[in-house]
Amino acid sequence: MEEEDAAADPYLPYDGGGDTIPLQEIPRRGSNYAMSNGGGAASSTTHLLDFLEEPIPGVGTYDDFHTIDWVREKCKDRERHRKINSKKKESAWEFTKSLYDAWSGWLVVTLTGLASGALAGLIDIAADWMNDLKEGVCLSAMWFNHEQCCWTSNETTFAERDKCPQWKSWAELILGQAEGPGSYIMNYFMYIYWALSFAFLAVCLVKVFAPYACGSGIPEIKTILSGFIIRGYLGKWTLMIKTITLVLAVASGLSLGKEGPLVHVACCCGNIFSYLFPKYSKNEAKKREVLSAASAAGVSVAFGAPIGGVLFSLEEVSYYFPLKTLWRSFFAALVAAFVLRSINPFGNSRLVLFYVEYHTPWYLFELIPFILLGVFGGLWGAFFIRANIAWCRRRKSTRFGKYPVLEVILVAAITAVVAFPNPYTRQNTSELIKELFTDCGPLESSQLCQYRSQMNGSTAYTDNPNQPAEPGVYSAMWQLCLALIFKIIMTIFTFGLKVPSGLFIPSMAIGAIAGRIVGIAMEQLAYYHHDWFLFKEWCEVGADCITPGLYAMVGAAACLGGVTRMTVSLVVIVFELTGGLEYIVPLMAAVMTSKWVGDAFGREGIYEAHIRLNGYPFLDAKEEFTHTTLARDVMRPRNSDPPLAVLTQDDLTVEELQAVINETSYNGFPVIVSKESQRLVGFALRRDITIAIENARRKQEGIMLNSRVYFTQHAPTLPADSPRPLKLRSILDMSPFTVTDHTPMEIVVDIFRKLGLRQCLVTHNGATASDLWPKRRLGDFLVLSQKKISFVTWLRWQTKIQSPSCSTDPLLPGRLGGRRM
Numbered sequence: 001m002e003e004e005d006a007a008a009d010p011y012l013p014y015d016g017g018g019d020t021i022p023l024q025e026i027p028r029r030g031s032n033y034a035m036s037n038g039g040g041a042a043s044s045t046t047h048l049l050d051f052l053e054e055p056i057p058g059v060g061t062y063d064d065f066h067t068i069d070w071v072r073e074k075c076k077d078r079e080r081h082r083k084i085n086s087k088k089k090e091s092a093w094e095f096t097k098s099l100y101d102a103w104s105g106w107l108v109v110t111l112t113g114l115a116s117g118a119l120a121g122l123i124d125i126a127a128d129w130m131n132d133l134k135e136g137v138c139l140s141a142m143w144f145n146h147e148q149c150c151w152t153s154n155e156t157t158f159a160e161r162d163k164c165p166q167w168k169s170w171a172e173l174i175l176g177q178a179e180g181p182g183s184y185i186m187n188y189f190m191y192i193y194w195a196l197s198f199a200f201l202a203v204c205l206v207k208v209f210a211p212y213a214c215g216s217g218i219p220e221i222k223t224i225l226s227g228f229i230i231r232g233y234l235g236k237w238t239l240m241i242k243t244i245t246l247v248l249a250v251a252s253g254l255s256l257g258k259e260g261p262l263v264h265v266a267c268c269c270g271n272i273f274s275y276l277f278p279k280y281s282k283n284e285a286k287k288r289e290v291l292s293a294a295s296a297a298g299v300s301v302a303f304g305a306p307i308g309g310v311l312f313s314l315e316e317v318s319y320y321f322p323l324k325t326l327w328r329s330f331f332a333a334l335v336a337a338f339v340l341r342s343i344n345p346f347g348n349s350r351l352v353l354f355y356v357e358y359h360t361p362w363y364l365f366e367l368i369p370f371i372l373l374g375v376f377g378g379l380w381g382a383f384f385i386r387a388n389i390a391w392c393r394r395r396k397s398t399r400f401g402k403y404p405v406l407e408v409i410l411v412a413a414i415t416a417v418v419a420f421p422n423p424y425t426r427q428n429t430s431e432l433i434k435e436l437f438t439d440c441g442p443l444e445s446s447q448l449c450q451y452r453s454q455m456n457g458s459t460a461y462t463d464n465p466n467q468p469a470e471p472g473v474y475s476a477m478w479q480l481c482l483a484l485i486f487k488i489i490m491t492i493f494t495f496g497l498k499v500p501s502g503l504f505i506p507s508m509a510i511g512a513i514a515g516r517i518v519g520i521a522m523e524q525l526a527y528y529h530h531d532w533f534l535f536k537e538w539c540e541v542g543a544d545c546i547t548p549g550l551y552a553m554v555g556a557a558a559c560l561g562g563v564t565r566m567t568v569s570l571v572v573i574v575f576e577l578t579g580g581l582e583y584i585v586p587l588m589a590a591v592m593t594s595k596w597v598g599d600a601f602g603r604e605g606i607y608e609a610h611i612r613l614n615g616y617p618f619l620d621a622k623e624e625f626t627h628t629t630l631a632r633d634v635m636r637p638r639n640s641d642p643p644l645a646v647l648t649q650d651d652l653t654v655e656e657l658q659a660v661i662n663e664t665s666y667n668g669f670p671v672i673v674s675k676e677s678q679r680l681v682g683f684a685l686r687r688d689i690t691i692a693i694e695n696a697r698r699k700q701e702g703i704m705l706n707s708r709v710y711f712t713q714h715a716p717t718l719p720a721d722s723p724r725p726l727k728l729r730s731i732l733d734m735s736p737f738t739v740t741d742h743t744p745m746e747i748v749v750d751i752f753r754k755l756g757l758r759q760c761l762v763t764h765n766g767a768t769a770s771d772l773w774p775k776r777r778l779g780d781f782l783v784l785s786q787k788k789i790s791f792v793t794w795l796r797w798q799t800k801i802q803s804p805s806c807s808t809d810p811l812l813p814g815r816l817g818g819r820r821m
């Protein structure tokens with residue numbers, strides 16, 4: 001057996017470090033344990049002590065890249081709860097322990113909310129400062145970004161409110177001039193230099209220290225919450241590197257956002273704090289309740305949307321969401337939002353950057369363009385999912401994927417070179433969305449708000465945007481069209497790079513650009529054709545009728561919904577994000593339309609598509625099973641397969657049991673009465689058997705290769721000269737879930753989904769008829785059956801889980817610094 005590190009139990013998932021193992025190593029790591037033939041240390045006593053009546057260290061835990069048994073975990077929690085309740089009246093100390101256990105759930109989500117809010121505020125402030133560093137520096141205070149630098153200046157003008165003597169561009173610092181071709185080229189060069197520097201540093205930190213820190217993290221979190229173990233994915237090392245590299249990646253100007261990775265950051269906080277409380281550290285199912293609450297806190301600080309965060313956790317990521325988890329998720333989101341508001345990273349005394357106030361209502365005829373924006377969002381979502389998955393698949397299957405640093409540098413260089421000439425692609429994506437959402441008024445100096453006043457024909461920034469557009473507006477629309485094409489192309493190639501990369505903000509930016517273009521077009525139609533039947537009832541000449549910023553907001557929601565296929569949570573997030581509660585009906589119409597259009601091309605969202613691409617064992621509740629087959633049609637073994645590997649309850653020796661384990665790769669074995677009877681007694685997991693035998697050799701005297709192994713309550717009758725028998729009844733599952741061979745497969749699928757089973761046994765007239773179905777293989781069956789592949793093909797299908805979408809082999813260093821972190 002592998003030598004264990006005394007400082008860290010290798011069987012505990014999420015050891016909090018950067019020890020990452022390639023998923024291709026699963027067959028050698030998780031299934032085939034090498035059994036030693038030597039005995040363990042002899043006990044000093046000759047008293048007959050069956051140590052297996054006591055808990056065995058390691059038994060009941062899980063290997064890396066394996067699924068948990070939800071039923072067993074819930075039973076363990078109920079037993080723990082009964083034990084605490086039975087002892088709490090014995091003494092004041094036991095009563096205090098029971099109170100600590102009862103309140104531990106609220107304590108862990110409080111700590112998670114505090115940490116998530118603090119880290120989100122730190123990331124927001126650092127990302128804004130580093131993003132402005134590409135353009136210049138504040139001489140009076142180096143730690144101020146561009147906006148903060150000019151707050152106290154008295155020399156700014158209305159038209160150029162972002163220019164002040166304290167802020168110096170790189171051309172002014174290096175060349176001593178602010179205008180001219182030379183200064184433009186110098187600023188261009190420095191912009192590219194800083195973008196490449198930030199991107200290179202981010203990808204190097206991820207590659208060397210924490211490969212799991214790349215990507216969005218939401219596909220893996222969904223898989224983890226469904227019961228899968230990815231050790232180190234939510235550890236301390238991943239948290240630290242993801243926090244640093246997220247700032248660098250956003251500041252590099254790549255077409256990505258920080259909102260998705262903030263969910264991963266919050267889940268890392270929840271996982272780390274759960275180890276402070278035995279109630280959660282020793283139970284994987286209970287730990288996932290904390291992770292569900294942490295997901296809500298992550299969205300709460302990402303968008304300033306506490307209620308939307310709770311709904312996001314419920315609708316999008318959580319697999320098991322009891323009522324108490326709903327309350328704790330709400331509380332975690334509340335605490336996280338409160339901390340973020342106290343930090344005030346945006347300097348506007350609000351939780352969000354996109355807060356807007358529109359002064360006109362929406363009218364019924366506007367539902368037509370809102371629905372058209374929903375159609376665009378659905379088409380964009382379907383196109384993006386197919387294009388991005390095709391590119392990620394090509395990255396995995398070609399040599400290009402072996403050079404992640406080069407890929408990031410290449411994409412960052414193209415992004416910086418193309419983005420700088422266009423002011424709408426040069427600026428921070430969040431600032432772009434804010435500008436597109438904002439309604440035109442007397443305090444706005446954007447090109448999008450240049451309208452000709454009717455009073456004297458001069459250009460003015462009027463309260464009423466329903467005026468003839470100046471050339472500046474048309475120029476801005478052309479630039480927005482180019483920005484739209486640029487964002488669409490670069491987002492496809494950016495999502496999945498080996499840096500932290502979120503998809504929320506780029507998708508919202510694409511929708512906001514499209515929506516603002518449609519809004520301006522509608523606005524000008526209403527002005528020049530106010531006598532059309534669509535406009536004459538609501539739009540009088542000179543009246544404020546159309547709000548282009550509202551169209552940008554609706555377009556942003558539609559495009560994000562088309563990519564993620566979120567509905568209820570997305571609508572709530574958007575109106576919390578913008579404060580536009582009055583416009584909830586247009587948002588609902590656009591989001592629902594985008595989902596319908598996207599589902600017409602495929603029911604998977606981008607996160608489900610990446611889960612399938614990586615081969616994670618995830619049974620999507622939204623996936624329908626349409627085949628009319630029975631359990632006997634897909635059970636293993638079939639007639640052409642080797643006989644079922646089983647264990648008998650009392651006539652195996654240790655040597656024979658070792659041979660069964662070493663010659664097979666199954667994760668567990670049915671235990672039967674005898675070869676003749678075939679009546680099912682229970683089910684024993686492979687790793688539990690291995691650990692129990694090794695513990696017996698170390699702690700019991702007389703355990704030899706010819707020792708009898710029995711799973712019954714009482715030892716079988718043995719000759720007097722026989723070696724000491726080994727009792728393994730304590731590791732036997734006496735109530736494995738079974739179905740008959742005539743059970744319809746749709747029922748079996750529902751059983752796996754709703755009960756969270758790890759395996760299921762098939763019986764025929766009470767006798768064991770087949771081996772277990774791991775959830776991984778059942779998931780493969782569901783995927784393959786959609787392609788109409790025969791069941792025989794599925795039976796021969798050997799599951800090989802791929803690396804995470806951002807953790808290909810070149811990024812997996814194995815151990816950090818030669819030790820477990």
